[in-house]
Amino acid sequence: xxxxxxxxxxxxxxxxxxxxxxxxxxxxxxxxxxxxxxxxxxxxxxxxxxxxxxxxxxxxxxxxxxxxxxxxxxxxxxxxxxxxxxxxxxxxxxxxxxxxxxxxxxxxxxxxxxxxxxxxxxxxxxxxxxxxxxxxxxxxxxxxxxxxxxxxxxxxxxxxxxxxxxxxxxxxxxxxxxx
Amino acid sequence: xxxxxxxxxxxxxxxxxxxxxxxxxxxxxxxxxxxxxxxxxxxxxxxxxxxxxxxxxxxxxxxxxxxxxxxxxxxxxxxxxxxxxxxxxxxxxxxxxxxxxxxxxxxxxxxxxxxxxxxxxxxxxxxxxxxxxxxxxxxxxxxxxxxxxxxxxxxxxxxxxxxxxxxxxxxxxxxxxxxxxxxxxxxxxxxxxxxxxxxxxxxxxxxxxxxxxxxxxxxxxxxxxxxxxxxxxxxxxxxxxxxxxxxxxxxxxxxxxxxxxxxxxxxxxxxxxxxxxxxxxxxxxxxxxxxxxxxxxxxxxxxxxxxxxxxxxxxxxxxxxxxxxxxxxxxxxxxxxxxxxxxxxxxxxxxxxxxxxxxxxxxxxxxxxxxxxxxxxxxxxxxxxxxxx
Numbered sequence: 001x002x003x004x005x006x007x008x009x010x011x012x013x014x015x016x017x018x019x020x021x022x023x024x025x026x027x028x029x030x031x032x033x034x035x036x037x038x039x040x041x042x043x044x045x046x047x048x049x050x051x052x053x054x055x056x057x058x059x060x061x062x063x064x065x066x067x068x069x070x071x072x073x074x075x076x077x078x079x080x081x082x083x084x085x086x087x088x089x090x091x092x093x094x095x096x097x098x099x100x101x102x103x104x105x106x107x108x109x110x111x112x113x114x115x116x117x118x119x120x121x122x123x124x125x126x127x128x129x130x131x132x133x134x135x136x137x138x139x140x141x142x143x144x145x146x147x148x149x150x151x152x153x154x155x156x157x158x159x160x161x162x163x164x165x166x167x168x169x170x171x172x173x174x175x176x177x178x179x
Numbered sequence: 180x181x182x183x184x185x186x187x188x189x190x191x192x193x194x195x196x197x198x199x200x201x202x203x204x205x206x207x208x209x210x211x212x213x214x215x216x217x218x219x220x221x222x223x224x225x226x227x228x229x230x231x232x233x234x235x236x237x238x239x240x241x242x243x244x245x246x247x248x249x250x251x252x253x254x255x256x257x258x259x260x261x262x263x264x265x266x267x268x269x270x271x272x273x274x275x276x277x278x279x280x281x282x283x284x285x286x287x288x289x290x291x292x293x294x295x296x297x298x299x300x301x302x303x304x305x306x307x308x309x310x311x312x313x314x315x316x317x318x319x320x321x322x323x324x325x326x327x328x329x330x331x332x333x334x335x336x337x338x339x340x341x342x343x344x345x346x347x348x349x350x351x352x353x354x355x356x357x358x359x360x361x362x363x364x365x366x367x368x369x370x371x372x373x374x375x376x377x378x379x380x381x382x383x384x385x386x387x388x389x390x391x392x393x394x395x396x397x398x399x400x401x402x403x404x405x406x407x408x409x410x411x412x413x414x415x416x417x418x419x420x421x422x423x424x425x426x427x428x429x430x431x432x433x434x435x436x437x438x439x440x441x442x443x444x445x446x447x448x449x450x451x452x453x454x455x456x457x458x459x460x461x462x463x464x465x466x467x468x469x470x471x472x473x474x475x476x477x478x479x480x481x482x483x484x485x486x487x488x489x490x491x492x493x494x495x496x497x498x499x500x501x502x503x504x505x506x507x508x509x510x511x512x513x514x515x516x517x518x519x520x521x522x523x524x525x526x527x528x529x530x531x532x533x534x535x536x537x538x539x540x541x542x543x544x545x546x547x548x549x550x551x552x553x554x555x556x557x558x559x560x561x562x563x564x565x566x567x568x
Contacts, residue, residue: 050485058483085447096441097441
């Protein structure tokens with residue numbers, strides 16, 4: 001499926017924030033926004049739903065902690081009981097530090113992998129950039145043109161106050177592409 | 180920019196005065212009817228209050244030293260707590276006067292199970308104890324007064340030199356506080372059980388102080404917002420950051436608590452484990468678990484969620500839970516040597532805690548009226564009003 005997009009390039013953080021908000025509030029569909037660094041408030045300007053990653057982090061943290069407690073119980077109390085200072089084999093306080101570490105490790109690493117998965121990133125993937133400058137000093141807003149409501153004149157007027165550096169129409173096929 | 184003046188609503192002011200009077204009456208009656216309980220609760224209230232006020236200075240000092248700007252919009256709140264320090268020193272002075280009846284090493288006349296160590300005998304001699312305590316109090320009040328005065332003189336001229344001066348004062352305070360507060364917590368709390376020792380005790384007390392202080396800052400800031408003076412200044416971003424700090428220090432408290440517990444449990448040396456054995460026996464055990472529930476489990480689980488950190492109502496609830504938790508924490512530390520095998524809770528606990536609350540809020544309301552509710556001259560104010568997370 002091919003789609004037509006309008007690629008608009010900006011020079012400043014404030015401009016991309018303002019332009020994104022104006023375009024979304026006017027009812028146009030934003031394909032995506034690119035920036036060389038994390039711009040605070042951009043998610044709100046784009047109207048993105050809150051991320052679901054914290055839930056992945058929370059659940060997998062619990063899974064990691066549970067697995068670790070079970071494993072320590074199995075090694076110290078079941079499979080090869082060891083007497084340490086006359087303490088009971090199944091001594092929970094001794095398990096806490098390692099359980100904590102494993103929980104953090106599980107939660108952290110699995111959140112990163114979950115993020116890679118949903119953003120379809122993997123080692124060796126070829127970078128598809130809307131413009132090489134998004135990794136350096138430019139901010140790019142891509143507006144979906146396939147929308148029936150798209151009106152180039154209105155878009156141009158909306159973007160006027162935000163110092164657009166360059167505007168370019170693109171047509172792509174398949175998924176991926178600039179979007 | 181016009182800053183509305185703070186005026187506590189009349190019913191609240193009346194309530195606070197009644198609470199303070201009630202506390203004084205309870206303490207006076209307690210000295211005759213149940214002296215042990217009265218002294219125990221006086222010590223608890225004194226340490227609770229001095230900790231809250233110190234947390235005010237500590238919070239400001241940390242922000243100055245780290246060059247932070249986000250907190251400026253509500254800085255007068257921790258400043259009001261810091262300004263209440265001389266008032267909070269009054270119950271501590273009462274504790275000093277009564278130290279002979281409070282501390283076992285003072286009234287046992289050197290027969291507290293025999294001198295374990297010559298240094299302890301020197302350190303815990305009544306005169307040295309009182310002199311040390313007076314030094315801590317004077318140093319803390321001097322720093323708090325100097326930092327407050329500098330901050331207030333910035334209101335009129337907005338000069339950056341005041342900020343620089345407070346950065347220097349704050350850095351010095353943090354070092355001095357680290358040493359004096361650590362010693363004060365040994366002197367005033369740990370010496371209740373003179374045979375027992377824990378090296379991490381000072382850090383443990385610090386974690387409780389900063390946690391309860393953050394909770395009180397949050398409560399006062401939200402109140403000032405609801406009453407009007409901070410409207411237009413306090414934003415959801417400030418609440419979000421306060422929520423993050425509450426979350427972080429609640430977990431820090433748990434971390435330090437467990438550091439102390441686990442090493443003692445693991446080493447299993449009788450003179451160290453005695454502390455926890457008393458507190459895990461009988462009806463002390465529910466209090467032991469309640470402490471962890473209020474100070475960590477509840478704040479941790481609730482504040483994990485971003486909307487909870489940005490909601491004034493939820494933050495107020497969690498802050499109150501933490502403040503009750505701080506009371507339980509101190510109660511669990513102080514009460515067992517006084518009351519023995521089972522916890523007691525009655526009119527002396529409620530009355531003196533209410534009195535402490537009354538005294539604290541009276542002092543805070545008074546200092547809040549000494550200066551504009553927003554530090555209008557601070558160069559960082561603009562940043563504080565416009566930043567976002």
